[in-house]
Structures are given as C-alpha cells and as structure tokens.
Amino acid sequence: xxxxxxxxxxxxxxxxxxxxxxxxxxxxxxxxxxxxxxxxxxxxxxxxxxxxxxxxxxxxxxxxxxxxxxxxxxxxxxxxxxxxxxxxxxxxxxxxxxxxxxxxxxxxxxxxxxxxxxxxxxxxxxxxxxxxxxxxxxxxxxxxxxxxxxxxxxxxxxxxxxxxxxxxxxxxxxxxxxxxxxxxxxxxxxxxxxxxxxxxxxxxxxxxxxxxxxxxxxxxxxxxxxxxxxxxxxxxxxxxxxxxxxxxxxxxxxxxxxx
Numbered sequence: 001x002x003x004x005x006x007x008x009x010x011x012x013x014x015x016x017x018x019x020x021x022x023x024x025x026x027x028x029x030x031x032x033x034x035x036x037x038x039x040x041x042x043x044x045x046x047x048x049x050x051x052x053x054x055x056x057x058x059x060x061x062x063x064x065x066x067x068x069x070x071x072x073x074x075x076x077x078x079x080x081x082x083x084x085x086x087x088x089x090x091x092x093x094x095x096x097x098x099x100x101x102x103x104x105x106x107x108x109x110x111x112x113x114x115x116x117x118x119x120x121x122x123x124x125x126x127x128x129x130x131x132x133x134x135x136x137x138x139x140x141x142x143x144x145x146x147x148x149x150x151x152x153x154x155x156x157x158x159x160x161x162x163x164x165x166x167x168x169x170x171x172x173x174x175x176x177x178x179x180x181x182x183x184x185x186x187x188x189x190x191x192x193x194x195x196x197x198x199x200x201x202x203x204x205x206x207x208x209x210x211x212x213x214x215x216x217x218x219x220x221x222x223x224x225x226x227x228x229x230x231x232x233x234x235x236x237x238x239x240x241x242x243x244x245x246x247x248x249x250x251x252x253x254x255x256x257x258x259x
Contacts, residue, residue: 038220043227046220051228055209060228063205066122067194070129074186078134079179082141083171092142103139107132107189108196120201128197133186137179144178145171177251180244187240191233 022040029039038046051060085092085099110131118124148171156162156170172179198207206225213222 036219038223042220043223046218047224047227050221050224059204059206059209060232062122063194063198063207064232066125066197066205067129067190069122070126070193071133071186071190073126073130074133074137074190075183077130078137078182078186079141082138082179083145083167083175085138086142086145086175087171092146099135099139103135107193111197111200115200125194125197125202125205129190129193132193133190136185136189137182140178140182140185141175144175147178148174173250177248180248184240184244187236188233191229191236195229 025040029037085095111128114124114127118127156166195207198205199211202208210225
C-alpha cells in the first residue's frame with residue numbers, strides 16, 4: 001500500500017467511529033424529537049456561536065489556567081514526595097497508612113472543606129484540582145523509585161555518582177516510565193475536577209457555563225460545552241502523548257531493540 005493509501009486508511013480509522021456516533025445521534029434526534037437531545041447540526045451551530053466569541057477569553061482560558069496550575073502543583077508535590085518516600089523504606093512504612101487513607105477519599109468530597117479553608121476564588125479551584133491529581137503521580141513515583149535496577153544503583157555507588165547527579169541520571173530517569181503513567185492518569189482526573197470545582201461558587205469557567213446553560217434550558221449550548229470539554233481533553237491527551245514519547249524515547253528504543 002502506497003503512502004496515500006495508508007493516509008486514507010488512517011483517516012478512515014480515526015474518523016470512522018466518531019462519524020458513526022454522529023449518524024446514530026442524528027437518527028435518534030430526528031426520530032424522537034426529544035428537546036433535551038438536539039440534532040448535531042443545532043449543536044454545531046450553538047458551538048460556533050457560543051465558543052467563537054468572547055467566551056474563549058472569559059471561560060475557556062481561565063479554566064485551562066486553573067487546570068495547568070493545579071496540575072503543575074500536583075506534579076511538583078507528587079514527584080518530590082514520591083521520590084523521598086520511594087528512596088526511604090522507613091519513611092515509606094510510616095507514610096503508607098496515611099497515603100492509603102487520603103487516597104481513599106474522593107476529591108469532590110473535599111470541595112466544601114477546601115472552600116472553607118481557601119475561600120471561593122481561583123486558589124480553591126487550583127487546590128481541588130491538585131488534591132485529586134497528586135495521588136496517581138505520588139503513588140506511581142513511589143513504585144517507580146522502588147523498582148530501580150539494583151545493578152545500576154550499585155554501579156552508581158561504585159563510581160561515586162551521588163547527590164543531584166544520582167537523582168537526575170538514575171532515580172528520575174529509571175522511574176520515568178512509572179512517573180509518566182501517573183502523569184497521564186492525573187491529567188484526566190484534573191479535567192474532571194476542573195469542571196467540578198467551577199460548579200461551586202464560580203462566575204467563570206467551563207463548568208460554571210455548562211451549569212448556567214442547563215439552568216437556563218439552553219440545551220444546545222449546554223451540549224456544545226460538553227463537546228468542547230471532550231475536544232480539549234482529546235487535544236491535551238495528544239499533546240501529552242507527544243511529550244511522553246519524547247521523554248521516554250530511550251525506554252521505547254530499548255524495548256524495540258529487545259524485540
């Protein structure tokens with residue numbers, strides 16, 4: 001198969017299922033005339049009218065800024081604490097019960113508590129996002145550090161590789177596959193918590209806007225907000241996949257060589 005044929009096959013593979021879902025959606029909306037399930041064309045029109053406007057600046061960009069801030073805070077806390085706990089068996093034994101306790105608490109339950117402690121501003125939303133994203137990052141980092149190759153550890157010790165050099169070249173590099181897995185999980189959690197946090201005492205953001213449309217029976221506009229969330233999640237996942245492929249290029253190449 002030539003390059004053009006492969007490109008066409010790839011496009012059909014990627015677009016086939018979404019196109020099928022749109023067709024089913026169109027058939028259902030045409031047959032039922034359900035007010036709460038508008039036709040795809042109506043949702044597309046509402047999407048263009050709603051989001052190709054000042055709402056990009058007023059709602060979308062603030063949501064993304066909160067998501068990135070909370071995610072960055074979770075990465076710093078999760079990787080930092082995870083490395084420390086993973087390197088110290090005593091610290092790990094002392095922290096494990098506490099980690100299991102807090103990990104079992106659903107992050108949305110903490111929203112009222114965080115509102116009391118941090119108020120109802122952007123800080124509250126960032127903390128809600130960070131409180132849910134930190135756990136997969138932290139736990140995957142701990143497991144990645146614990147699983148470091150003992151031969152490589154002994155080699156670093158013999159050659160006097162210590163301090164920041166050991167942390168950078170052995171610990172973080174060796175644990176990076178697990179760390180990236182935790183970062184990938186945390187990204188999807190962060191999007192969910194971004195929306196939830198904006199549904200409480202907020203005046204901007206995607207979550208606030210979607211609830212506003214729902215309460216005003218602007219159903220097509222509500223669906224357009226849900227569609228936008230899905231598209232944002234998809235784009236962020238693609239960007240993360242590219243980053244992951246670049247960070248773990250050494251690991252992927254090693255796997256290919258072994259195969």
